[in-house]
Amino acid sequence: MxxxxxxxxxxxxxxxxxxxxLRARALAVDADPANMAPHLDSPAxxxxxxxxxxxxxxxxxxxxxxxxxxxxxxxxxxxxxxxMARGDAGLLVANPGPALAGTVVDALGxxxxxxxxxxxxxxxxxxxxxAMTEPERGSDAxxxxxxxDPDPDGGYRLHAHKRYISNGARGGIGVxxxxxxxxxxxxxxALVRCPAPGFTGHPLDMVGLRGARIxxxxxxxxxxxxxxxxxxxxxxxxxxxxxxxxxxxxxxxQIAAMAVGVAFAARDYVREQRPGWSGHELVSxxxxxxxxxxxxxxxxxxxxxxDRRPPSIAKLHGTDLAVRVTRWAAAALxxxxxxxxxxxxxxxxxxxxxxxxxGTSNIQRLHIAQGF
Amino acid sequence: xxxxxxxxxxxAHDEGLAAGLAAALDTVDVNxxxxxxxxxxxxxxxxxxxxxxYDMARDEGVAFVRCETPTTTATDELTRLGVRLGAxxxxxxxxxxxxxxxxLSSRVAAGEPTIRKQLVLGTLADVLTATEALRQQLRVSPxxxxxxxxxxxxxxxLDWELAKxxxxxxxxxxxxKRGAHVSELIANCWIVREGA
Numbered sequence: 001m002x003x004x005x006x007x008x009x010x011x012x013x014x015x016x017x018x019x020x021x022l023r024a025r026a027l028a029v030d031a032d033p034a035n036m037a038p039h040l041d042s043p044a045x046x047x048x049x050x051x052x053x054x055x056x057x058x059x060x061x062x063x064x065x066x067x068x069x070x071x072x073x074x075x076x077x078x079x080x081x082x083x084m085a086r087g088d089a090g091l092l093v094a095n096p097g098p099a100l101a102g103t104v105v106d107a108l109g110x111x112x113x114x115x116x117x118x119x120x121x122x123x124x125x126x127x128x129x130x131a132m133t134e135p136e137r138g139s140d141a142x143x144x145x146x147x148x149d150p151d152p153d154g155g156y157r158l159h160a161h162k163r164y165i166s167n168g169a170r171g172g173i174g175v176x177x178x179x180x181x182x183x184x185x186x187x188x189x190a191l192v193r194c195p196a197p198g199f200t201g202h203p204l205d206m207v208g209l210r211g212a213r214i215x216x217x218x219x220x221x222x223x224x225x226x227x228x229x230x231x232x233x234x235x236x237x238x239x240x241x242x243x244x245x246x247x248x249x250x251x252x253x254q255i256a257a258m259a260v261g262v263a264f265a266a267r268d269y270v271r272e273q274r275p276g277w278s279g280h281e282l283v284s285x286x287x288x289x290x291x292x293x294x295x296x297x298x299x300x301x302x303x304x305x306x307d308r309r310p311p312s313i314a315k316l317h318g319t320d321l322a323v324r325v326t327r328w329a330a331a332a333l334x335x336x337x338x339x340x341x342x343x344x345x346x347x348x349x350x351x352x353x354x355x356x357x358x359g360t361s362n363i364q365r366l367h368i369a370q371g372f
Numbered sequence: 373x374x375x376x377x378x379x380x381x382x383x384a385h386d387e388g389l390a391a392g393l394a395a396a397l398d399t400v401d402v403n404x405x406x407x408x409x410x411x412x413x414x415x416x417x418x419x420x421x422x423x424x425x426y427d428m429a430r431d432e433g434v435a436f437v438r439c440e441t442p443t444t445t446a447t448d449e450l451t452r453l454g455v456r457l458g459a460x461x462x463x464x465x466x467x468x469x470x471x472x473x474x475x476l477s478s479r480v481a482a483g484e485p486t487i488r489k490q491l492v493l494g495t496l497a498d499v500l501t502a503t504e505a506l507r508q509q510l511r512v513s514p515x516x517x518x519x520x521x522x523x524x525x526x527x528x529x530l531d532w533e534l535a536k537x538x539x540x541x542x543x544x545x546x547x548x549k550r551g552a553h554v555s556e557l558i559a560n561c562w563i564v565r566e567g568a
Contacts, residue, residue, distance in 0.1 A: 356543055360536055
């Protein structure tokens with residue numbers, strides 16, 4: 001069991017307070033996810049942007065509540081994410097800022113690439129995207145079709161069709177995975193700034209987690225200067241997909257943290273609606289246990305970042321439990337609950353999204369069994 | 373009742389969710405929805421009725437209407453409605469199964485059709501088995517509110533297992549999963565659970 005030190009407990013309490021701000025905005029963003037302007041100055045969203053930006057790139061004139069905490073570790077980010085998602089996960093994924101792309105840039109980017117990335121999003125108004133998934137390949141990173149072809153004028157031309165990319169169509173900068181050759185070692189991550197010639201995209205109408213503006217992207221010969229390929233300063237074995245594997249492990253725990261956070265939100269909501277009812281005890285016990293599984297997985301990522309088994313366990317268990325808890329909540333509030341309680345109805349839709357992010361449950365099962 | 377189960381399932385499978393819902397509701401007073409919101413075919417909604425907007429239901433030809441003059445329907449009649457709705461929902465599960473098989477047959481992972489993966493085959497076998505078992509549960513226990521509610525809960529679980537096989541393509545609103553999603557909401561409106 002992972003013990004939280006006093007600073008992590010303070011961070012958890014601070015995020016729990018901040019989450020109320022996200023809750024208040026949840027239905028508005030779900031109804032009109034394109035209209036983020038009224039929400040961008042939310043203190044909670046600003047705190048998340050700050051917490052996910054390395055301290056050396058934070059703007060001196062844009063202090064946030066995150067500045068008082070150490071938020072670099074996977075454990076710290078998971079502690080924060082559970083509480084923020086307990087407010088509303090849809091807002092978390094609607095937020096401009098580093099997000100998953102930032103994690104890749106932190107892991108694979110040179111100092112100059114990191115500066116470029118964080119300078120681009122320093123206004124707190126710029127979305128980023130992480131473009132891995134393809135229509136026919138799912139999240140199988142080693143099977144992607146996207147190509148980086150040599151450009152006679154220097155650099156590369158990027159040809160790709162990506163689908164289910166959070167904030168892809170409104171992103172100002174993102175990371176796109178593509179291959180320069182046939183072997184898995186040739187899969188590289190390219191920084192792409194938008195708008196760019198040959199880059200088009202549109203949001204998809206998704207069932208839930210609508211704040212993410214999940215998109216389809218077409219990259220038709222987008223020019224990619226050589227210096228925009230991440231990882232050139234790293235050994236060949238660490239500069240592409242294998243280097244990013246550590247990022248995927250951290251991502252999986254974060255996704256699980258959002259799922260468990262939503263499940264806590266649904267449990268909390270039932271308790272508010274049915275004060276004094278003891279029917280939540282089993283659900284509450286399972287949620288507390290799932291949070292411990294998460295914390296253990298996050299601590300494992302910090303100590304052994306290449307071990308994919310703990311993150312897969314956390315994601316497999318967290319996403320499954322979250323779906324079950326939201327169903328339980330709908331039943332607990334009686335007939336018509338999903339029409340009478342729009343937040344609960346939204347969370348019931350939202351939790352399904354986590355299943356599809358960074359590997360379905362079957363993929364996690366394979367990771368877990370193969371790592372045993 | 374067995375004939376009604378067969379008929380409701382056939383109509384929903386062949387003609388869609390709204391047609392199946394119409395067959396299941398039959399003569400039920402829609403103002404008697406136990407939670408105060410009735411799920412009905414959109415064609416039944418009169419002008420000015422207090423409809424709860426829901427895009428995915430609209431696209432399935434289903435509407436949610438608040439009961440303006442709530443009435444009470446006997447528990448046994450609601451249970452029988454639950455049986456017919458269970459048959460409708462099973463038909464949607466079958467449609468989703470058929471779509472999943474088609475979808476997975478056209479995809480390849482690691483050089484092999486995804487439909488041939490052992491984990492996928494296991495899920496499909498479980499869904500097909502449970503579909504048969506749940507249909508029989510409706511037939512043998514049509515008067516048990518607990519048994520009927522259990523059928524609906526398990527259909528929701530089966531639909532989710534199938535949706536997982538579709539990956540993110542099942543999470544787009546115009547996916548065949550939409551019908552299963554709306555069918556869950558219909559159950560949420562009409563099914564009463566003991567002890568909830």
